[in-house]
Each structure stands twice: as structure tokens, then as C-alpha cells.
Amino acid sequence: DTEVTQTPKHLVMGMTNKKSLKCEQHMGHRAMYWYKQKAKKPPELMFVYSYEKLSINESVPSRFSPECPNSSLLNLHLHALQPEDSALYLCASTPGQLNYGYTFGSGTRLTVV
Amino acid sequence: GIQVEQSPPDLILQEGANSTLRCNFSDSVNNLQWFHQNPWGQLINLFYIPSGTKQNGRLSATTVATERYSLLYISSSQTTDSGVYFCAGIRFNTGKLIFGQGTTLQVKP
Secondary structure, eight states, X not given: XXXXXXXXXXXXXXXXXXXXXXXXXXXXXXXXXXXXXXXXXXXXXXXXXXXXXXXXEOSOXXXXXXXXXXXXXXXXXXXXXXXXXXXXXXXEEESSSSSOOOEEOOXXXXXXX | OOSEEEEOSEEEEETTOOEEEEEEEOTTEXXXXXXXXXXXXXXXXXXXXXXXXXXXXXXXXXXXXXGTEEEEEEOSOOGXXXXXXXXXXXXXXXXXXXXXXXXXXXXXX
């Protein structure tokens, strides 16, 4: 298995909702990442987990809450989002925090209404 | 300042044409990589190329680390090559992957 699987592919949520994005990989990679991408912009790093521990938080608002329950799974819990949080959310993994070998998922397109 | 800079921002090609995309990077990043994002959002890692030249089918890349630039060559372009090409590097001391603004390529049949 050489994929990073993200679910759901599309999500529409209200500003008072709570939802979660899920990311899964079975390549034995030990680093996993969340990126946010606005239209016509490059991806921007949000969080990095290395060996299931949060190693980088790019000053992301607390309405985004990451979780890494095990080495194959990464979640992003969403609560009280704003319309400006609408974006493509991409998950990625690498063998370690080794700077190469990135595999990206196909993303979740989030719309906040 | 800008750490990873790509040119051109947009490119339109006729199918079968060749093209060269350029990436300039500052001395605060290294471990250059090229990605392709298709129209559906999927980001594919094309090359990890901190220096030297690599080829994969119709695509090849060259990085001259001493002069802080990298080139991506696309030969005999096909409509499936359309999308956004990103160059990215790792920022020293942080391990963070920093993306350029991308080159949007449209290949017309």
C-alpha cells in the first residue's frame, strides 16, 4: 500500500458544528502532516506529528485540534470554524521527519457556511 | 525574503511541445523537491533532487545547488500534464517544507 487515504473527500459544515477529518497510511511512515491550501495558493503547513508526538504546531487556532491515535492514523478535529477556514486540507506522510519521500493524500475540500 | 520562487507563474502549451520550469531558492532552504498537483487536488511527488539531474520518463529535473536554482523539464507534453507544478525546499533548522507559488500549466490538445 503506497497511499495516504483521506476521508471525507468533501465536507460542508456550519460554524457551530463539530466534525473530524481522517487520514490513514499503511506504509510504516513515522511522520504525518496536515497542510491547508487556499485556492490558487501553495499548501501551508499546520501540524507535524513525528513518532505519534506533536512536533510542530504552526500557531494554528485552537478551533483546529490534531490527534494521532497511532502510527497509521491522523485526525483533525474541527469546531466553531469560520467561513475563511474553507480550504483544501491535505494530509501527508514521510518515512521519518527526513525531509523527503512525501506522499500526499487527495485532500478534503472543506466548506464552512 | 522569498525563500522559494518559481517562474513562469502561468504557461500554456500545445500538446507535444517542450517546456522548462524554473525554481530559485534562497540559502535558507535545501533538499529541493518537485510536485505536481492535478486539477482534482492530488499532489504527486515528482522528484527529490537536492543536486544533480534525474529523469523519469518525459520529465527530468536538474538542481544546481551552488547557484540556488532548479529546473523541471517536460518533453512532448500531454494534456494530462496540466495542473500546478510546485517546487519546495526544506527550511534549515526547522524541517519544514516550504512551497513556491507554483506554475500553472495548461496543455491544449
